[in-house]
Amino acid sequence: MSDKLLILTTLNDPVRARELAGELVRRRLAACVSILPAATSVYVWEGEIQEDAEHILLIKSRADGFDTLQRTIQALHPYELPEIIAVPITHGLEGYLRWIDDNTDS
Numbered sequence: 001m002s003d004k005l006l007i008l009t010t011l012n013d014p015v016r017a018r019e020l021a022g023e024l025v026r027r028r029l030a031a032c033v034s035i036l037p038a039a040t041s042v043y044v045w046e047g048e049i050q051e052d053a054e055h056i057l058l059i060k061s062r063a064d065g066f067d068t069l070q071r072t073i074q075a076l077h078p079y080e081l082p083e084i085i086a087v088p089i090t091h092g093l094e095g096y097l098r099w100i101d102d103n104t105d106s
Contacts, residue, residue, distance in 0.1 A: 004089040004100050005066060007059040009073055009082055017055040020076055024059060029069040031103035034058040062104050
């Protein structure tokens with residue numbers, strides 16, 4: 001089993017999405033952040049159904065750096081309650097998983 005994580009967050013502004021992605025990589029909290037084009041999110045916020053276009057960030061990192069990564073996302077994210085979900089990477093190409101290690105700090 002791997003100690004790598006795929007962390008997801010969303011932002012409604014593509015410029016802010018790129019800024020957050022760049023900052024996570026610059027700080028070596030993420031080896032790579034893929035920004036997917038806008039998707040439609042339908043959700044309940046403060047008792048009302050909302051519908052927004054959001055960009056999905058797929059953040060590749062390590063479990064031992066998750067707490068710092070989460071705090072950094074919260075500090076830089078414009079949302080009051082940002083989506084921050086971590087999914088364990090249980091399998092992957094060995095060389096790619098090693099590349100994540102080589103490009104992140106714990």
